[in-house]
Amino acid sequence: MSHVIEMLNIRKEFPGIVANDDITLQVEQGEIHAILGENGAGKSTLMSILFGLYHADKGKILVRGKEAHIHSPNDANDLGIGMVHQHFQLVHNFTVTENIILGKEGRFFLDRKGASKKIKALSEKYGLNIDPDMVIEDIT
Structure with a gap:
């Protein structure tokens, strides 16, 4: 089975804080994932990147094997990504x-x-x- 979503080597920094550093998440069709961690662990930041609310400083997102440039929630929705x-x-x-x-x-x-x-x-x-x-x- 191939991945429908891949977030590869994602990094996101805010002034004075590294929210995500070298994060990879791969999701196959039909899977449901729960991302667990303490407050401030970067879970919401990672999902906000996938949904186009934030933009990664490094890394890339693949949707069905093709690189996706998600700049807004509308872009995410067009790719079949809901939140x-x-x-x-x-x-x-x-x-x-x-x-x-x-x-x-x-x-x-x-x-x-x-x-x-x-x-x-x-x-x-x-x-x-x-x-x-x-x-x-x-x-x-």
Whole structure:
């Protein structure tokens, strides 16, 4: 099986801090990864690089074997890369569904009920036990 995403030798520095140094992450189709570490370990920075919120100082990203230049979340989305953001980045008075569809651009009318059904099905498929109609501030 080939890798669908490869982050190779990624380095990211902020003034006075090295957030990531020579990090390699390889993901195969169908895999689910959890990146664990203490606060300040660089997990969010690495994922923000993959999603185009930050840019690596060194290293490269391959998507399906081709080098990808991800400059924004829209670029990531176009490559099939989605991101579930940490709770502090969610809109607390929106539902789970509203937070997920918030970034859907180019439409004036959204099918909230349809989106909610899809999210519930995915939640059940992966055993996440998430009610798509719950308001973010009311859940852990």
